Amino acid sequence: MKKKVSVEDLIPGAFVCDFGRTWLNRPFILGKQLIKDEWMIERIRRYDITEVYIDTTRGKDIKKPPLSLADWQKAFGGNDGLREKLAVERSPWVPYEKELEKAKEIKHKAHSFVQELTESVKTGASFDMDMASEIVDEMVGSIARNRDALLSLISIQNKDEYLFNHSINVSVMMASFCKFQGMDAGKIRIYSTGALFHDLGKTRIPDEILLKPTTYTDEEIKRIKMHPQYGKEILNKLEKVDPEMLEVVYEHHERMDGSGYPNGLKGHDISIGGRMVSILDVYDALTSDRPHQKASSPTEVLKYLFESSPEKFDLELLQKFIQSIGIYPVGSLVRLSSGFLAVVVESAKDNLLQPVVQLVYDLNKNRAIPHTRLDLSGDSGALHQIAGTEPPEKWNIDIAACLKIE
Ligand SMILES: [Fe+2]
Known part of the structure; x- marks a missing residue:
């Protein structure tokens, strides 16, 4: 069946049978095409195309309608023991306003660190790994005192500083997610530090590509997809790098069905750190205003992640993440x-x-x-x-x- 849909509702696997008249001055879009991946949707969006026609007999349909209450209950894995866990996990030690001041300091410190780190890596200078652990420990402390303070701060986005904020946001969420799962302090530090470094390899990709206002060429996409490998290489040169931290960096774009990169790993061949960070990376990217894309609401993004599981994301871990962040996260x-x-x-x-x-x-x-x-x-x-x-x-x-x- 042929139907007109919003580009925002397109998903990989849909077959676009008509782009309207818009292809005339847009050489990339010629005739009918199967949407291969999110990159392709991004490219269509960048041509300011808002609606297309899809053929549901030749490809997937659009995103599904809003989840029902029963679906949401399934999304967070039911209520067994959850009430007790939430009561313990979310009882603050200190009032929100008081912790907010401390959380602002931590975020500021993390921001300066990531800025300096980026410069150091670009110029080949060394950087202080202990500082990363110190910042992560402070994040964990803040989350334990009142989780809403840091999570509120990361819910407010600054479009101009997406790349810096993204690393910090993913790291904060990783700390909260690990803590919710009852991991010990050592593991929380390893995974959260890995999350802080997960896009470090992008420092080896020229800004002309990263900040390009128009669509990427295939060559540029190939180069961008190298960033997990670059990140691993940069960290491998340092001492004190835990192998599980490297996995977080190297596997953050892998997907459960093998459609990710750089190695197309499947299922539990992807480490637990890799499976966790892939959820957080996409969640933060889609809930943030970025140079080419407006933010979606946290609830919409959780719904998208749930609908993409278990094909793309580990469903069990996603359910725990939804339990940890809430269906309507702070700031919604x-x-x-x-x-x-x-x-x-x-x-x-x-x-x-x-x-x-x-x-x-x-x-x-x-x-x-x-x-x-x-x-x-x-x-x-x-x-x-x-x-x-x-x-x-x-x-x-x-x-x-x-x-x-x-
Ligand atoms: Fe990345």
Whole structure:
């Protein structure tokens, strides 16, 4: 069946039978094509094409409709023991506002480190591996005191500094994810440091390619796909590099069905570190504003990851990640069944579908309202159920202000 779809809903495996008239001045797109991978969708997007026609008899259909409540329960692996785990994991030792100050310092320190690290690698100078471990230990400490502080900070993105922020975000999420799984301090440090270095190999790729505003050539794509190998080579020259840390760097683009790179590893041939970081890498990339792509909501991205599992991502690990970050992560803008818009300001401590929110907008009266805090797991939960997510820019909602970041 031929149907018109948004490019945003295209998935690899779809067969585009018509690009409309837009191919006339766009030589890359000629006639009918099977969408081979995400790169190809990215290339279409960069030509400012917003809609295409697909033939569902010759390829896959578009993304599926929103997940039902039952689907979400499956996505986070059911409720067995989860309530008890959340209660322990998410009980803060210190108040959010207090930890936020410390979290800002840690993020600032991590930012300076990644900046210096990038320069050192580019100029061939050595860098301080102990500093990376120190920063990761501080991240773990902050998450243990109040996980929402650092996670709030990484939910606010700065488009211009995507590459630096991405390394830090993936590292923070790795620390939180490992801790949630009950890993010991040594393992958390290894995996989180690996996550901080996962894109280090990009320092060997010229900025003209990385920051190119137009579509990549096949040669350039080949070069970019070398970055896991480059990263491994850079780290291999240092002392004190744990083999599991190298796996995180080298395998972060591998996929469960063997469609990833550099080695097309399958299933459990990919290390646990590689399987974890691949989830976090894609989650952060898709929830961030990047030079060529607008951010998607965290919930939409979790849904996409779930639908891509177990083919692309390890389903069991993904379920744990969803349990750890929540279905509506801190910083999400949600629409409530009661007709209000609200910002998630605190992780759910009881039921993943019922976080603590701040009401910000009355849809019935079409106006902003004084901010009111509401714990959806409390008595008000029945009246104010989350019905979906909304893009903050559509409603001009300042998420950072709600999270007291600015
Ligand atoms: Fe990468």
